[in-house]
Amino acid sequence: MSALVISGATLPDGTRRDLVVDGGVFVDDAPAGAIRIDADGLQALPGLVDLHTHLREPGFEQSETVLSGTRAAAAGGFTAVHAMANTFPVQDTAGVVEQVASLGAQHGYATVRPVGAVTVGLEGRRLAEIGAMARSRAAVRMFSDDGKCVADALLMRRALEYVAGFDGVVAQHAQEPRLTEGAQMNEGELSSELGLAGWPGVAEEAIIARDVLLADQVGARLHVCHVSTAGSVEVLRWAKGRGIAVTAEVTPHHLLLTEQLAASYDARYKVNPPLRSTEDVAAVRAALADGTIDIVATDHAPHPVESKEAAWAEASFGMVGLESALSVVQAAMVDTGLLGWVDVARVLSSAPAAIGRLGVTTRRSLSAARRT
């Protein structure tokens, strides 16, 4: 691969300089024959890191594969993705997480960091072989039953205690299952009018409140997936004020869209957790701006078209996000003056890399490029 000189790019801190890349790493001087790319007026960002991606392989290749998903990641500026465990077979053993990691390495579009399941088969009954996945070649550090909540309080406590031993983190899909049986959209005036079963905010907030207390009790790291309500933000703010080791993410769609889109019964807007109210969108934006929410993660969740071209209740939950996340963050957070580009680099790259313990040896930051 030829060396590249990306000339006149604007770094997140506003300074402009040439970025020279040779052999896949930043270097000081352009070798002869380097290809020059004019980046005058363009913003440079470090490779983005997604902490919440569904690559669907193995098992659901009609929705996405590691190849198609990492190509989408690369197109959206992501150089690393964390592949959620709800594949088939589930990523609950060393063998499956190693397979997913090696598929990522083989295709080469983005680093694929598999997420290990917390419980066997995501069934919420007994712990998966967390230690084996941590020690495997995939070196899993993040564990999640995402798509399902680890609803059993004792199991959640044990998972937190267990992963603390090797600096792992449990990423919780906060959804009290009994309060959300059959839930289709945000609970409120609109759900009652549309006749769609409600997904009340308290079902998310109650689990987050329980889990931050558990994390505090056992001294473990907790990460909260796709925070969607103003009430959840309040609980997180309280927990962080107490010094509890909790981090949280918000999706691009929860930063941009509201429940009003469900009024069309267009199932493309059916996601879990559901799109919320205008007040909730304002609250998660403010929380991302003030650091109560640490990062943006896509919850990229592709489905075949027939799963969305259906009556709302029969359609699948989820929307894609890798290709559009950065544009959405720019529209919702940068253009509104809530975040600068340094913050964007943090919430979409350095902070998620830190939470996922993405190996520091494999990455170098843009500022490091400047120093060397």
Add this chain to the structure above:
Amino acid sequence: MRHLLSVRDLSRDEAVGILDVAEDMAAVATRAVPKLPTLRGRTVANLFFEDSTRTRLSFEAAAKRLSADVITFTAKGSSVSKGESLKDTAQTVAAMGVDAVVIRHGASGAARTLADGDWIDAAVVNAGDGTHEHPTQALLDAYTMRKTRHGDASRGRDLEGLRVTIVGDVLHSRVARSNAWLLATLGARVHLVGPGTLLPPGVAGWPVSTGTDLDAALAGEPWGEHPDAVMMLRIQSERMHDAFFPNEREYTREWGLDEARFARLPADTMVMHPGPMNRGLEISSAAADSARSVVLDQVTNGVSIRMAVLYLVLGAGGRKEGAS
């Protein structure tokens, strides 16, 4: 009228217009040959993804009295569960050449999805979608109230000032939803009564008042006057085992129109029920079979209303001749 998907698409004048056309249709039924040639050569497809013998028969009777050809598809609930079925079934039937599709579906919004998609070109009539709406039921209820109150002088009138109390499982009731908005559009005042577990969480935004005390409502809450109509909603058997209320006995005691409560109603209060009734649970036989009960009028009027709706989406210039 292109489709009938939701009563919320109807203005006061449009709603009164449908009721007036239904008056004409009702007059046909009194003829020696109760049939009009209006929709001869047109085909109406009944797509019943969810079983409802009563509604299906009513739509079939309505289409046949207008001389339309009728084809009917029925599927039992969850056996047709994946999204493809709505699109594929609709396209299959449409490919046979139909002018109107009457759809009953277990998923809220299914009729809207069918009408908004580019799968078919036919007019779509919502015959009940999940827990969302049942527009023709609300229209036939409004027709029944207007006819009972105004008789032969009904034409052109709305329901201004009428007091209607709807009792029971509002949360899961498409009938209650359609009635709440249609009756409000027509000028009636609507009071919803039921246990707090069966009143929707967002009901404060509806054009109605709500309460949990049936005795207070029958005594005149919130108007200070007795209701003109009391509509009892059906309690689905699956709700009884889902902790919405302790048990059937308590439900009947608190929210059933039993003999004692029925006896306290004024002689001109209409007793309504969309059917099928759970006698002894939400309504006593004394109330259901009384002179004040208009339950069978509701069934009769249902055919007139459905004739009017099919006529308006197909016959009155709403659809081009010979459309497929």
